[in-house]
Amino acid sequence: MADIKKLFYTTIFSQTISSDGKFLFCGSNFGEILVFSIDRITCSAESSITDPEKLPTVPLLVYSLPEKCQVYSLAFHKDFLIAGLNGEVCGYQWSSKNVTIGKKAWSVKLAGSVEHTDVNEVNYLWLDGEDEILYAGCGDNIMYAISLEDGRVVRQYQGHKDYIHCVSGCMGKIATASEDGSVLLWDSRQTKFTGKIEPHSNKLLHRPEYGKWQGTVSITEDWLVCGGGPQFSLWHLRSLECTTDFSFPSQLHVSGFIEDKIYAAGDCMNLYQYNFNGDVTAVIQISAPAVYSVVHQTDPNKIMAIAGASSQIDVCTNFSFRDIVLNTYKK
Secondary structure (H helix, E strand, O other), X not given: OOXXXXXXXXXXXXXXXXXXXXXXXXXXXXXXXXXXXXXXXXXXXXXXOOOHHHOOOOOOEEEEOOOOOOOOEEEEEXXXXXXXXXXXXXXXXXXXXXXXXXXXXXXXXXXXXXXXXXXXXEEEEEEEOOOOEEEEEEOOOEEEEEEOOOOOEEEEEEOOOOOEEEEEEEOOEEEXXXXXXXXXXXXXXXXXXXXXXXXXXXXXXXXXXXXXOEEEEEEOOOEXXXXXXXXXXXXEOOXXXXXXXXXXXXXXXXXXXXXXXXXXXXXXXXXXXXXXXXXXXXXXXXXOOOEEEEEEEOOOOOEEEEEEOOOEEEEEOOOOOOOEEXXXXXX
């Protein structure tokens, strides 16, 4: 039987998928990492399961962090589950055979600036798997590049004037979204930003009732989407011109590119999908009043998991509508 407090007050801040694409990891505000089988989830969409112990809607494993702190961000590399905590990035050995998370195998302390010595949340992790560099967007306004070969902080990217909400990268280019209202563009080899977007300064995007902060950014080789307080928008990377503004009804926390579509979610009980012209192509109803994390993959199983201010996680196996609702705790 689950703790009643957890049933009603759980927030899932972060998610990631294992390298083999078979396990979904979810990080909560109660300092726990919940593990689900993607094989079970996708198979259950095609068959009926009556054995409660085999239900895909409950986690295979609930791992409590010794630190008991909120799991702000997650990533996965090779056999390591990586968690962004308070001023620290930790790696935990993962065994898919035994479905176990081992003790902390390594840790990288982020010193932070003098003004942020008490709390420096690692708000977002983006992994460049090819170069084995982990980028951490943090509460001290800095993005750190961490080498996963030796655990060193190899670069610090400073330019934001408030904390970083989101990091996204593609082919050596990186974008960061911040509470200061800007999206900064970086060359991964340089510590000074190469471009800057301030959507709140665009009259078509500015929404003064929500503020200027930028909560999400996602990039491809040619395009960038971002949003937060200002309206959700699409930008051409070379020209840094806004080409499309989307009709998202509230504040935004997540966005991304999926197949030939763009998705967005935030303080709204729907996830919206759009084409590049701004037309809505799908509206997916979700369980949480606010979404803070979306992860997806197309291989080996097609799945999108949507999580936020709820003890339930919504799953789409076709990217168009919700198939299954996962429960982070047994009732």
